[in-house]
Amino acid sequence: MSETPRRTRRYVLAERPAAPTGPLEEGVLRYEEDVPVPRLGSGQVLVKVEWMSLDPATRSWMNDTPSSLPPSPLGETMRALGAGTVSASEHPDFVVGERVCGLLGWQEDAVVDGSSLRRVPDGVPLNASLNVLGIAGQTAWLGLHDIGRPRKGETVVVTAAAGGVGSVAVQLAVAAGARVIGVAGTPAKCEWVRELGADECVDYREDDVSAACSRLCPDGIDVVFDNVGGAMLDALLPHMAVNARVVLCGAISRHDGGRGPVPLHNWFHLLVNRVRMEAFIYMDHEDRFDEIEADLLPRLRDGGLRSREHVVEGLTAAPAALHTLFDGTNTGKLLVRVGRS
Numbered sequence: 001m002s003e004t005p006r007r008t009r010r011y012v013l014a015e016r017p018a019a020p021t022g023p024l025e026e027g028v029l030r031y032e033e034d035v036p037v038p039r040l041g042s043g044q045v046l047v048k049v050e051w052m053s054l055d056p057a058t059r060s061w062m063n064d065t066p067s068s069l070p071p072s073p074l075g076e077t078m079r080a081l082g083a084g085t086v087s088a089s090e091h092p093d094f095v096v097g098e099r100v101c102g103l104l105g106w107q108e109d110a111v112v113d114g115s116s117l118r119r120v121p122d123g124v125p126l127n128a129s130l131n132v133l134g135i136a137g138q139t140a141w142l143g144l145h146d147i148g149r150p151r152k153g154e155t156v157v158v159t160a161a162a163g164g165v166g167s168v169a170v171q172l173a174v175a176a177g178a179r180v181i182g183v184a185g186t187p188a189k190c191e192w193v194r195e196l197g198a199d200e201c202v203d204y205r206e207d208d209v210s211a212a213c214s215r216l217c218p219d220g221i222d223v224v225f226d227n228v229g230g231a232m233l234d235a236l237l238p239h240m241a242v243n244a245r246v247v248l249c250g251a252i253s254r255h256d257g258g259r260g261p262v263p264l265h266n267w268f269h270l271l272v273n274r275v276r277m278e279a280f281i282y283m284d285h286e287d288r289f290d291e292i293e294a295d296l297l298p299r300l301r302d303g304g305l306r307s308r309e310h311v312v313e314g315l316t317a318a319p320a321a322l323h324t325l326f327d328g329t330n331t332g333k334l335l336v337r338v339g340r341s
């Protein structure tokens with residue numbers, strides 16, 4: 001029987017950020033060190049949080065505008081995905097010691113409804129349930145297989161290809177027999193994308209993406225798996241093949257320098273080339289998570305699904321770490337190892 005903590009530590013969303021994108025001002029998040037852990041109600045579970053995921057959506061949830069979910073409520077624990085171990089349970093399906101993941105928040109101990117949790121499969125490290133078996137893997141799988149649907153020999157371009165979602169999308173596209181071109185922001189990230197099986201990787205800070213596409217995709221691009229949006233997406237549109245697909249997965253460039261919305265100048269190419277462009281939010285497809293896990297888990301176990309993680313230590317490192325997603329200094333799926341120091 002584990003010991004149930006009476007007090008915990010957490011970050012509360014105290015104020016909305018002044019701007020929808022950009023670094024957080026002091027005062028947006030409030031650190032609380034001596035918070036009583038609520039008594040469990042029927043159906044609730046207490047989870048000792050060991051890992052927390054920082055995602056581009058985390059920043060959007062701080063704003064007062066709807067994004068993938070409604071805004072994270074003011075005065076409450078900031079929202080985040082997390083993984084940990086059950087330390088007390090009033091839910092019939094969970095016992096102390098089980099490993100679970102879900103929306104656990106920026107805190108060391110989370111009281112949540114058991115029905116909102118997923119079990120982490122045996123032998124899988126907890127952190128993988130926030131990465132290749134979690135948000136990154138589920139998102140890449142859904143976007144690539146449901147929307148992109150690459151066929152053998154087709155050309156797939158993945159943007160932000162070295163990141164959490166992008167690196168899984170690259171590997172799934174390679175496994176589908178596609179010719180894969182990654183786009184990433186440093187030589188080291190491009191090297192990693194090639195190690196994952198991509199045929200080429202364009203360093204967009206060094207190379208012009210459109211010129212690189214003319215060189216590398218002379219017959220056009222069949223699938224764009226886009227994590228970036230804005231000018232990057234616009235540069236790819238003139239290179240789409242007839243009947244191509246654009247997977248609108250993310251728009252991380254909107255956090256770039258507060259320039260506001262960037263127009264798509266090249267939309268006409270969608271029309272003349274009969275291109276289908278479709279967006280999705282992975283959370284809408286929870287009913288598919290078992291199916292996705294059944295496909296990804298064997299690949300993870302046999303080494304066919306690799307990942308890099310950018311781990312920061314301790315809950316108090318989280319606020320500063322969030323911005324690495326937007327300045328590109330994260331070197332893999334951004335995770336916080338939560339722990340009592």
Ligand SMILES: NC(=O)c1ccc[n+]([C@@H]2O[C@H](COP(=O)([O-])OP(=O)(O)OC[C@H]3O[C@@H](n4cnc5c(N)ncnc54)[C@H](OP(=O)(O)O)[C@@H]3O)[C@@H](O)[C@H]2O)c1
Nearest residue numbers: 056160163164165184185227250251252253256281282328
């Ligand atoms: N649709 C969904 O349900 C869903 C779910 C999860 C995530 N997403 C989206 O998936 C994308 C990737 O998320 P992730 O968690 O895997 O993050 P990530 O790729 O691990 O990290 C973000 C990366 O984006 C790149 N980036 C940042 N600003 C950029 C810019 N202005 N232009 C080009 N690249 C830029 C940086 O890499 P470089 O150094 O290579 O620039 C950075 O490392 C995000 O857009 C996210 O919102 C969507």
